Amino acid sequence: MPREAVAAEVLRSIEDLESTTDTDTIMNGVVQFAERYGATYFIFTRIPNKYQNFRDMIYAKRWSDPWYDFYTRHRLIDSDPVAEHCFKTNDPFFWSDCPIPRGRSRTVMTSARDYGLKEGWSVPLHGFDGTGCASFAGASLSLTGEARRGLHLLTMYAAERLRVVDETRKAQSVQLTDREKDVLLLTAWGKTVLEVGEILGLTPRTIGHHIRTAAEKLGANTKAQAVVMAMQRRCIYP
Template sequence: MASIEALQRQDSTDGVRSVLEGALDRYGFDRFIISGLPDKSKDIRKFVVLSRWDEEWFARYSERDYLKVDPMVRHCFTTSLPFDWAAAPYDRENNAAARQMLDEARDFGMTNGICVPLHLENGMQGIFSLVGDPTRLQITERLELQMLSLYTLGQLRFVSTFSAEDTTRRTITPREAEVLKWAAMGKTAGEIAEITGTTVRTVNQHCENAQRRLGTRNRLHTVVEAMRRNLITL
């Protein structure tokens, strides 16, 4: 993805924001927020990583503690997969607070969107929420958006906390890099095993070892982090 390559070249938060906004515009999403999801007693404004939400709406969302009733936020704690806003379950008839929040969001043009659950530092759950019509997205585009969100988060961490010592310590073996490269190209564990002349179990072990070395949460996150660190190239 050209956007991921462009993100990799950024060395500032403003640069990451510019690339991300350009990419999301091409997918048809005009507003977004990347944020941690703190305990409901805390102010979400302190945990926002990057945002292009309407300022008036975000102020209202924060002041009225809509974090506590937001169906999309609640659903992020039950799944690791991207989902359409409409797929976040809630009882419209009996949950007046959530209904009010969603109705007010529509007044600000936020009628539909897509969410990507994220894992932040120290085990905190996070969210990448985009405003727009997700129904026209192809399956590959949904995967691209998930990778874009993870890569954006990784690059933001990189520009704020990078150190040469950390890069030296967090590396992977040539075999792990080979497996991750094929995974990045969409190959299944079975297909990678056949290509590399190993077993599915060995392929999965290489992925798990790379995940542990890079401190990532899952296979997709591992692929993205390896790309960000130039440990694999496509």
């Protein structure tokens, strides 16, 4: 395809994305483009911190199921050199160019190859409160020139749409009051109920009430679980 045509197609797809509110439709646009260059697997995700569960961080994926099962069962995200490299770099990179420390990280990459993800290309996504990553993988990628630059741009816009869809869905599902958020935030910082009460000028009884109502909304069983879930759903930013 001539270079001008690629650029025109990408910018048109980006325009189309703006009115899209459905995860599948957003993904289809990117998938259709990337498939032409050898990608068969696609994932858009935020990279979890140690309190977060990888499964809850994924915006959308068409990923190898066996590899995904293996990857999540063994918590490979913790030693994935691609995820690690996303924090350190601004621009997209091929997995073959990704620094791979010895040990477990190396195993992650060789295992990925065994599962058919022989070549990969990732776009780091740096937001205000965390880093994400969009990855494309397959047996062989032929991403060069306009195709790569085009997919880079398309990916950034698709990631934004996916983020907005996710944000909207979460805002609809859980609505914590400002007080509940305050209490959970201070709790996340290690404050006891007594201390939280002193800081907010409320009785420990009231603090306990806020924790219980927040936990109920979040579907959490304990205070600790409520804090973790509030973080995962980005209700609080400790």
